[in-house]
Amino acid sequence: MKTWLFILAAVLAGVALYIYFDPGLNQWVTHSVKTLLPDQQSTRLYKWRDSQGQTHITAQPPSAGIDYEPVEYRHDTNVLPSEALTGKPKQ
DSSP states (O other), X not given: OHHHHHHHHHHHXXXXXXHHHXXXXXXXXXXXXXXXXXXXXXEEEEEEEOTXXXXXXXXXXXXXXXXXXXXXEEXXXXXXXXXXXXXXXXX
């Protein structure tokens, strides 16, 4: 019984190493896992203004009676567009 467990563990370790060192396969597996777990790709934030006009972005919605806008923040995209970083329009 222990021999089969050892063989199974060795085969699984070999497959894991092959996936890890093959860039194309590694990228495909990573992309597939990310698409299967969409909850971890974005975060819901809440954007609202207080009585003094200041904008707040928080993880919890504001108190009752305050208008807010839900904002989805995606972890796989840039926060700033390229124009903001380079000063040049996208070509």
